[in-house]
Amino acid sequence: MARAVTNQRKMINTAAAWTVGLLIFFPILWTILTSFKSEAQAIADPPIFLFFDWTTENYSTVMERSNYGRFLWNSIFIAGGSTILGIIIAVPAAWSMAFVPSKRTKDILLWMLSTKMLPAVGVLYPIYLLFIQFGLLDNVYGLTFVLMLINLPIIVWMLYTYFREIPGEILEAARMDGATLKSEILYVLTPMAIPGIASTLLLNFILAWNEAFWTLNLTAAKAAPLTAFIASYSSPEGLFYAKLSAASTMAIAPILILGWFSQKQLVRGLTFGAVK
Amino acid sequence: MATKASRSAARVMMAPAVVLLLGWMLVPLIMTLWFSFRTYLPLRGGDQGWTGFDNYVRFVTSSSFWPAISTTLILLIGVLAITIILGVLLAILLDQPMWGQGVVRILVIAPFFVMPTVSALVWKNIFMDPTNGLLAHLWRFFGAESVSWLSDVPMLSLIMIVSWQWLPFATLILLTAIQSLDGEQMEAAEMDGASVLSRFFYIALPHLSRAITIVILIQTIFLLAIFAEIFVTTGGAFGTRTLSYLIFQRVLESQNVGLGSAGGVYAIILANIVAIFLMRIVGKNLD
Amino acid sequence: MGQITLQNVTKSFGDVEVIPPLDLDIQDGEFTVFVGPSGCGKSTLLRLIAGLEDITSGHISIDGNDATDIPPAKRGLAMVFQSYALYPHMSVRKNIAFPMRMAKMDQAEQDRRIEQAAAALNLTDYLDRRPGQLSGGQRQRVAIGRAIVREPAAFLFDEPLSNLDAALRVGMRLEISELHKRLATTMIYVTHDQVEAMTMADKIVVLRAGHIEQVGSPLELYRNPRNTFVAGFIGSPKMNLIEGEEAGRNGAHTLGIRPEHIDVSATDGHWQGKVGVAEHLGSDTFFHIHETGLAETITVRAPGEVNFRHGDTIYMTPRSEQLHRFGADGLRMA
Numbered sequence: 052m053a054r055a056v057t058n059q060r061k062m063i064n065t066a067a068a069w070t071v072g073l074l075i076f077f078p079i080l081w082t083i084l085t086s087f088k089s090e091a092q093a094i095a096d097p098p099i100f101l102f103f104d105w106t107t108e109n110y111s112t113v114m115e116r117s118n119y120g121r122f123l124w125n126s127i128f129i130a131g132g133s134t135i136l137g138i139i140i141a142v143p144a145a146w147s148m149a150f151v152p153s154k155r156t157k158d159i160l161l162w163m164l165s166t167k168m169l170p171a172v173g174v175l176y177p178i179y180l181l182f183i184q185f186g187l188l189d190n191v192y193g194l195t196f197v198l199m200l201i202n203l204p205i206i207v208w209m210l211y212t213y214f215r216e217i218p219g220e221i222l223e224a225a226r227m228d229g230a231t232l233k234s235e236i237l238y239v240l241t242p243m244a245i246p247g248i249a250s251t252l253l254l255n256f257i258l259a260w261n262e263a264f265w266t267l268n269l270t271a272a273k274a275a276p277l278t279a280f281i282a283s284y285s286s287p288e289g290l291f292y293a294k295l296s297a298a299s300t301m302a303i304a305p306i307l308i309l310g311w312f313s314q315k316q317l318v319r320g321l322t323f324g325a326v327k
Numbered sequence: 328m329a330t331k332a333s334r335s336a337a338r339v340m341m342a343p344a345v346v347l348l349l350g351w352m353l354v355p356l357i358m359t360l361w362f363s364f365r366t367y368l369p370l371r372g373g374d375q376g377w378t379g380f381d382n383y384v385r386f387v388t389s390s391s392f393w394p395a396i397s398t399t400l401i402l403l404i405g406v407l408a409i410t411i412i413l414g415v416l417l418a419i420l421l422d423q424p425m426w427g428q429g430v431v432r433i434l435v436i437a438p439f440f441v442m443p444t445v446s447a448l449v450w451k452n453i454f455m456d457p458t459n460g461l462l463a464h465l466w467r468f469f470g471a472e473s474v475s476w477l478s479d480v481p482m483l484s485l486i487m488i489v490s491w492q493w494l495p496f497a498t499l500i501l502l503t504a505i506q507s508l509d510g511e512q513m514e515a516a517e518m519d520g521a522s523v524l525s526r527f528f529y530i531a532l533p534h535l536s537r538a539i540t541i542v543i544l545i546q547t548i549f550l551l552a553i554f555a556e557i558f559v560t561t562g563g564a565f566g567t568r569t570l571s572y573l574i575f576q577r578v579l580e581s582q583n584v585g586l587g588s589a590g591g592v593y594a595i596i597l598a599n600i601v602a603i604f605l606m607r608i609v610g611k612n613l614d
Numbered sequence: 615m616g617q618i619t620l621q622n623v624t625k626s627f628g629d630v631e632v633i634p635p636l637d638l639d640i641q642d643g644e645f646t647v648f649v650g651p652s653g654c655g656k657s658t659l660l661r662l663i664a665g666l667e668d669i670t671s672g673h674i675s676i677d678g679n680d681a682t683d684i685p686p687a688k689r690g691l692a693m694v695f696q697s698y699a700l701y702p703h704m705s706v707r708k709n710i711a712f713p714m715r716m717a718k719m720d721q722a723e724q725d726r727r728i729e730q731a732a733a734a735l736n737l738t739d740y741l742d743r744r745p746g747q748l749s750g751g752q753r754q755r756v757a758i759g760r761a762i763v764r765e766p767a768a769f770l771f772d773e774p775l776s777n778l779d780a781a782l783r784v785g786m787r788l789e790i791s792e793l794h795k796r797l798a799t800t801m802i803y804v805t806h807d808q809v810e811a812m813t814m815a816d817k818i819v820v821l822r823a824g825h826i827e828q829v830g831s832p833l834e835l836y837r838n839p840r841n842t843f844v845a846g847f848i849g850s851p852k853m854n855l856i857e858g859e860e861a862g863r864n865g866a867h868t869l870g871i872r873p874e875h876i877d878v879s880a881t882d883g884h885w886q887g888k889v890g891v892a893e894h895l896g897s898d899t900f901f902h903i904h905e906t907g908l909a910e911t912i913t914v915r916a917p918g919e920v921n922f923r924h925g926d927t928i929y930m931t932p933r934s935e936q937l938h939r940f941g942a943d944g945l946r947m948a
Contacts, residue, residue, distance in 0.1 A: 065425040071417060072434035075494065079437055081461065082449050094459040097468065140347065143340030151337035159345065161606050166352045168602040170552045172571045173591035174355035176362065176578045181354070200351040207344055223666050224699035226686045227770075228713035228760065232336055238712075242703040261442040263555035268579065281444040282559055292453055299445045310440035311433050318503045321496070322541050330668045332685050 079303070086110070086296035093292040109297035117280065119301065126276035126302075128191050129266070130259035133198035134206075134252055140199075141206040142248075146236055148207075149214035150222060160211065163204040171264045182269055189271040197269065198259045206255055209320050213247025214240070250316035253309055260306050277302040356595070363588035370582045382589035386577075394566065395573040398482070402569060403550050405486035406493060407543055413490075414497030414542070415535065419527075421498070422505045432502075439495035447559035450488045451477060481565035489556055493549075497542045504538035505531070537608070544605040551598055570594060615677045616768035616800030617642045618663060623672035625655075625662055625824075632658050633824040635672065640768075640802065640817075642677075645794050648804045649811040649847070650821035656804045657772055659821070663802065664770050665689050676767060687716075692761035693770040696777065698753045700745035706732075706756050707741040713764040724763075731759040734793075751782045758793070768800035775810065787813060808848055812836070820844050842944045845870045851900060851915070853938070856908045860885075861939075866947055870938035873900065873915040876930045880922070883929025887912060889922045903928055 073080075084101070085093050092103045113119055148156045178197065179188075187193030217240065225239045241248070263278045270279050281302055284295050310317075363382050366375040386392060421432060438446065454461050455476035463473035476484040508531065516526050552571055561567045563576060574594060578587030618640040625633040632655050640646050648656040661667045663674060665686035674681050681689055692713070700709050707728055714724045732738045735755040745753055754774060761769055771790070775783045791814050794801050805811055811818050812832045820827040820835065820843075828840040832848075839845035845853045853870045861869040877883070878901070887906035892899055896918050903912045914930060922928055939947040 061424050061426070064420070064423040065427065068420050068423070068425050068431045069427065071420065072431040075491070076434040076437050078446070078449060078454065078491070079441065082453065085453060096464050098461060098464050140343050144344035147337035147341045151333050153334070153337075157610060159341070161610050163344070163348055164609065165599075165602055165606060166348050168548050168598050168605070169352065169356075170571065170591070170594045170598045172552065172554070172574045172578075173595040173598075174359055175575065175591070176584050176588060177355035177358035179579070180358070200347060203344060203348060218697060218699070220695045220697050220699040221701065223686075224693065224695055224760075225701075225712070226666065227664060227691065227693040229687045229716040229764070230712075231687060231716075234716060239701055243701070245703075257440060261440070263443040264552070267444075267555060267558065268575075278442050278444045278555070281442065281448055282555070284448055292459065295448065295452060299449055303441050303445055306440045306442070307437055310436070314432070314436055314499065317436075317439075318500055321545065322500060330666065330685070332668075 079307075082296045083300050084296075085293055086300045088293050088296075090291065090293045093296070109293045110301070113294055113298045113301070117298070119280070119298070122275060122277050122280040123301070125191055125270075125274055126260055126278075129195050129198060129274075129276050130256050132191075132195040133202060133259045134255045136195065137199045137203050137206040137255060138210070138248065138252060141203060141210050142236065142241065144207050145210035145214050146240060148211050149217075150219055160208065163207055167201070167204040175268060178265075179268065188269060189274045191274045194266065194269055194274055194276075197265050198262055201262070201265070202255045202258055205258070205320055206251055209251040209254070209316070210244070210247065212319065213244055213251070216247075217243055250313060251320070253313040254316050254320045257306055257310055257313065359588045359591050359595075361588075362584050363592050365585050367584040367588075368582060369584060378585065382585045383592070386586055386589045386593065391568065391573055395568050395570045398566060399551065399569040399571075401482055402486060402489065402553070403547060405482070406489045406550055407546060409486065409490040410493045410497040410546065411539060411542060413494055414501050415532075415539075417494070417498045418501035418505050419531070421502050435498055436495045438491050439493075439499075441492070443492065443555035444559055446492055447488060447556045450484075450491070451560045455484055477561055478565050481561055481567045485556065485560065485567055488560070489550070489553065492556075493546055497546070500542050501535060501538055504535050508534050541605070541608060544601055544608070547601050548598060548605070551594070551601070570597075615642055616640075616766075617677050618768060618800065618802070619673075619675045620663070621673045621675075623662060623674060624670045625658055625667065626670045631824070633662070633670075636824070636826060638819065638826065638829070640800060642800055643798045645791075645801045645803065645814060645816045646819060647811040647815035647817070648802065648819050648821055649806065649808055650827075651847075652806055653823075654821040655824035656806075656821050658824075660770055660772055660802060660804045664691055664693055690767045691770055692764055692766035692768075693772065694754075694757045694761050694774045696773045698745070698757040698774075698777075700753055700756055700760075702745055705742050705744060706737060706748070706759075709745065709756055710741075710759045710763055713760060717764065727763045728759075731763050734762075735759050750778050751786060754778065754786060755789075758790070762793070762797070766799070768802060771801065771803040773804055773806070775805070775807075790814065809850060812848065818848070820847060838946065839870075839938065840946055842868055842870070842940050845938060845940070851913045854909060854912050855940075856912075858908075860908050864937060864939060866939035867942040868940040868944070870940060871932045871936065873913040875933045875936035876912075876914045877933070878914055878916050878920065878922075879929045879931070880926070881929065883931040885912070885930040885932075887928055887930065889924055889926045889928050892922060892924070894918065901928065903930070906930075 086109055087105045087107065088099070088103050089106060089108070092099055148160060182188045182193055185193070221243070222235055222239060225235045230239065261278070266276050266278045267282060270276070281298060284291070284298060364377060364379060366378045366381075367373070368375070417435065421428065421435065425431070452460070457463055457473050457475040460476075462476065466473045474480065512530060513526060516530055521529065553569065554571060554575065557563055557567055557569065557572050563572045568576070570590070571594060574587050574590040577583050577590060620636060620638040622635050622637060623633060624631065624635050648659060650656050658667065662669050665681070665684060669682065676689060676691075701712065704712065710728050710731060711724050714727065728741070729738075732741055735758060737752065737755055737759060740748060740752060745756065748756065757774070774790075775786055778786060787810060803810075803814060815832055817829065818832055818835055819829050822843055828835060828844045835844060835848045839848060842855060846855060849872055851873050853872045856869040856871070857867065861867060885906055885908060887903040890902040890904045890911070892901050898918055899916050899920055901914045901916060901922060903914060904910070906912050912930065941947050
C-alpha cells in the first residue's frame with residue numbers, strides 16, 4: 052500500500068502498538084527481571100522494577116539444587132530426537148505425495164492431520180498401559196517416540212508444502228542423469244529443500260519442547276523434561292519467586308530465541324497451509 | 328513423472344509414516360473403545376467384565392458431567408471471544424505504518440513460545456497470588472481489596488491465562504490474512520466515499536472471515552484438550568474441571584478406566600466434529 | 615550407438631488416449647525432430663522414450679535391446695529440459711559432473727571431460743558459478759554440457775530454446791546443429807517451431823493428436839506433404855490452401871500453392887486480387903492479397919524490390935508444377 056502517511060499518524064500508531072506490545076510481553080519481561088532479584092526483593096511492595104541489586108544467585112541455586120542439567124538434557128533429547136526422527140520418516144513420505152501424487156494423496160494428507168486432532172486424553176490410558184507393558188514409562192526413548200508420532204502429521208504436511216514448490220523437472224533431470232531414488236532424494240531434493248526442512252525442524256522442535264500433556268503424564272523423576280520440572284515448582288509456600296523465575300527463564304529463553312526465527316513458518320505450519 | 332516404478336517406490340516410501348500413524352491412531356482407539364464397555368478398576372479388582380453402555384450412561388449422568396461441560400464451554404467461548412476480538416484489533420494495529428514494527432511483532436508473539444507449565448506457574452504465583460502477586464500489589468496501590476484470583480474468580484483467571492497464550496497465535500494468523508488484503512480495493516472503497524468503519528465492516532472483516540474461521544477451529548481443537556494450565560494452577564478445583572480434565576481424573580487419579588474411557592470416546596467424537604469442518608477448509612486449499 | 619525403435623507404442627492417461635498405436639524408427643546418429651502444435655503429444659512421446667512415463671502398451675528398444683521396462687536412469691539417454699532443470703544448489707562444475715558422479719566415474723576422467731565440455735561450450739570461466747548467476751543462454755549450455763559428458767546413446771531435447779529470446783535462439787540453434795555434426799550421436803528434438811524443425815532435422819516427425827502425420831526429411835516434407843495438415847504446418851509463410859471452384863478445375867478438393875511459388879504482375883496473370891498488408895523484409899516482400907475469390911487471403915512472396923501499395927490490383931500466376939492437389943479426405947492425390 053503506497054499511501055501517504057503523516058508523521059503524526061505514524062507516531063500515534065507507534066505509541067499505541069508499542070504500548071500494547073510491551074503490555075503483552077510484560078509477564079515475560081517481569082519474570083526475567085525477577086529472576087535477577089533476591090527473594091525478598093522479588094515480593095517487595097511496592098514492586099521494584101529495575102533498581103534492585105542484580106544477582107545471578109538464583110540461577111546457581113536452581114542449577115545446584117534441582118539437577119537442572121538433566122531436565123534440560125531430557126528436553127533437548129526428546130524435542131530434538133522426536134523432530135529428527137520425524138523428519139527422517141517424513142521426507143520420503145512427503146516426496147511421494149509431492150512428486151508422485153495419486154487420487155488418494157489428498158485423503159492421506161487429511162487423514163494424517165486428523166490424527167493430530169485426536170484428543171490426547173481420550174487415549175491416555177491405553178498409551179499409559181502400553182508404556183507400562185513395554186517398560187517405557189519414565190523413559191526418554193518412549194517419550195521421544197510418542198512426541199514424534201504427535202508431530203509427524205505437521206512435519207509431513209510442512210515438508211509436503213515445501214517440496215511442492217520444487218519443480219519436478221529437476222528431479223526428472225536427476226533421474227535422466229542416472230541417479231537412483233536414494234541419490235535423487237539425498238543429493239538433489241534434500242539440499243534444495245534445506246530452507247524448508249530447517250523451518251520444519253525449528254517449529255517442531257518448539258512444539259515438542261513445549262508439549263505438556265504426555266511429558267507430564269508419562270514421566271517421573273528420570274525422564275522428565277523441563278515442562279515437568281517447572282510443574283514440580285507449583286508448591287505454593289515459601290520465598291521462591293526469584294528461583295521460580297530463574298528456572299522459568301532458563302526453560303523458555305532458548306525457545307523464545309528460536310521462536311522469533313520461526314515466526315513466518317509458524318502460520319504455515321499451524322494452519323496447514325490454509326492461511327498464507 | 329509417474330511411472331509404475333516411481334508409483335511403487337512412492338508407496339514404499341510412504342509406508343513408514345502411514346503405518347506408524349495408523350498404529351498410533353487405531354491401537355489406542357480400539358483399546359479405549361474396549362475399556363469403555365468394561366468395568367475396569369486397575370487398583371480395585373482389575374477388569375471385571377462387560378458392562379455394555381453402563382459407563383457411557385454413568386459418565387453423562389454423574390454430577391460432575393454437566394459442570395464439566397459448562398466449564399469447557401465457558402473456557403472455550405471466553406478464550407475464543409477474547410483472542411478473536413483483540414486479535415483482529417491488534418492485527419489491524421500492527422498492519423499500520425509505524426516505527427519498530429518488527430520488534431513489536433516479536434513482543435506480541437512471544438507468549439506463544441512460553442511453555443504452558445511456565446506460563447501457568449508464573450501467572451499463578453508471580454501475578455495472581457493474593458498476597459505477593461503483582462496484581463495484588465496493584466490492587467492495593469489503588470486502595471482496593473486484593474483478589475484471590477484462582478479461588479474467587481477461577482474461570483476468569485484461567486481464561487486470562489489461556490487467552491494470553493493464544494492471543495499471539497490469533498494475531499499472527501489474522502495479521503498474515505490482513506497483509507494479503509488488496510490495498511487497491513481499500514483505496515477504491517475510500518474513493519467511493521466509504522468511512523473507516525464501513526471499510527472495516529464491508530471489506531476487511533469479510534476478507535478476514537476465512538482466517539477467523541480457521542483460528543476458531545484450530546484453537547477449539549487445542550482448547551478442548553487443554554491440560555497443563557489447569558493441572559498447574561487449580562488441579563481442577565474451584566469449578567475449573569473441564570471435560571478433558573474430568574477424563575484425566577477418572578482415568579489416572581481415581582483409576583476408573585472404564586468410566587474414563589467412555590468419557591474419552593465422547594471427547595474424541597466432539598473433537599472429530601470440529602475437525603471435520605477444519606478438514607473441509609484445509610482440503611479445499613489443497614487443490 | 616543410438617538406434618531407437620518404437621513398436622505399437624500407446625499411451626493413455628486414465629481413459630484419455632494421448633498416443634494411439636505408433637511405430638517409429640530412429641537411426642543411429644540421426645537428428646530427429648518431433649514437431650506439431652501444442653498438445654499433439656510430442657513431449658509425451660519424448661518422455662516415453664526417456665522412460666519418465668510408462669508406455670501403456672507396445673515396445674521400445676534401444677540399440678536392439680528391449681528398454682520398455684528399464685528405468686530412465688539406466689537407459690543411457692541424456693535429456694535437456696525446457697526449464698534447463700539445473701541443480702540450483704550446485705556450481706556449474708558440479709552440475710556437469712553430476713551424471714558422472716552418479717556413474718561413479720574416476721575423478722580424473724570426470725575432470726578431463728568437464729574441462730573438455732566447458733571449453734567446447736564456452737563455460738570455462740563460469741565453472742564455479744551457481745546456475746542462478748548465469749544468463750539464459752549460459753544455463754542452456756550448462757544443461758547441454760551436463761548431457762554430453764556422459765556420452766549418452768542419444769540426446770533428448772524438450773523444447774530447449776523456447777525460454778530464450780529470438781536472437782539467442784538462432785545462435786543456440788546453430789550450436790546444437792554443430793554439436794550434432796561433431797558428435798554424430800542420435801538426437802531427438804521436440805519443438806512446436808517448424809523453422810527449428812526445418813533447419814536442424816535430418817528427419818522430421820510431424821505429429822497431430824498423437825498421430826504421426828508424416829515422417830521424412832525437411833525437403834521431402836516441403837516438396838511432398840502427405841496431407842493438408844503437413845502442408846499447412848511446414849513452410850513459412852504457410853502454404854495457401856484453396857478450395858472450391860478453382861480447386862475443382864485442377865481436379866482436386868483442395869489446391870495448395872506456397873507463397874514463394876506464385877509470380878506476381880501488375881498487368882496480367884492467372885488470378886486477380888487487391889493488395890492488403892505488405893510486409894517488407896528487405897530481401898523479400900510478403901503480400902497479403904484479398905478479394906481473389908479463392909480464399910480469404912492469399913499470401914505471396916515476391917522479391918524485395920517489387921512494390922505494390924495497399925489497395926492496388928495485383929495479378930498472380932501459380933507455377934503449375936508446384937501445385938499440390940489434395941482429395942476430400944485431406945490426403946495428397948497421386
